[in-house]
Amino acid sequence: MKSNVGGIDRILRIVVGALLIAGALSGLIGAWGWLGLVLVATGVFRFCPAYLPFGLSSCARK
Template identity: 40%
Template sequence: MLKKNVGQIDRTLRVVIGLALIAGFFLDTDAAYRWFYLIGIVPLATGLMGSCALYSIIGINTCPNK
């Protein structure tokens, strides 16, 4: 299991952005690149899990130490 490295503000922003992109997929039915909205799954998943693989690779940690 991945270590938690995403803080509360970061998690909230990721969930909001992810949900907005996924909503765009369903609301913008005439877009040529409609499938691109599905990239919102990534920030939504990392926001819900509280762990980001890219942050682990780069060495960033926005989660406060306990």
């Protein structure tokens, strides 16, 4: 798996994902907040399968 999630994208995914999970745990936003798990996972592993069909990458160019 080649990384396709860059630095700022990674941080945003992890932070927003954690906020969504916290909202789901506290009951503020309901079950939709568990989608934050996907954001956290893609941020931690630096790979987003949704980027593949479009050839996107937010990693710095070498």
